[in-house]
Amino acid sequence: MSDENGQQLRSGESLADTLLAIDRFEPLAVVINCSKPEAISDALEVLAESRFRFGAFGNGFTSVEALEPGGVVDVLEARKDLGPEQYAQFAAQWMDSGATVIGGCCEVGPEHIKALNALLQTRGADRLTWADLAA
Secondary structure, rough: OOOOOOOEOOOEEEEEHHHHHHHHHHHOOOEEEEOHHHHHHHHHHHHHHOOOEEEEEEOOOOOOOOOOOOOHHHHOEOOOOOOOOHHHHHHHHHHHHOOOOEEEEEOOOOHHHHHHHHHHHHHHOOOHHHHHHHO
């Protein structure tokens, strides 16, 4: 997602148009990943209106603008204001909007995932592993 407009892809297309384009493929879920949590929250407003199961894997960068196609994330700056509790607060909002697939991407580390796991436990949410999905 665009970090400036969570309802647009980084390439400029609208998320709503993208959902129409992928509908015929019947995806198991549509997941917004490697974007700032704030942009993901905006994107989930659109996904909540769709027929798709959806979710989010936020990153912990200030911006991904400096990343060139094929480049590595070493050129990006990690956020200082996105600790585990803050990330879990975003995840709680995503769950409240209907997200059922939630995880973390770059700069979301073990402590963030531990806080996310605690949130999922308090909400009684199912926690699946990759092996569960392959079955």
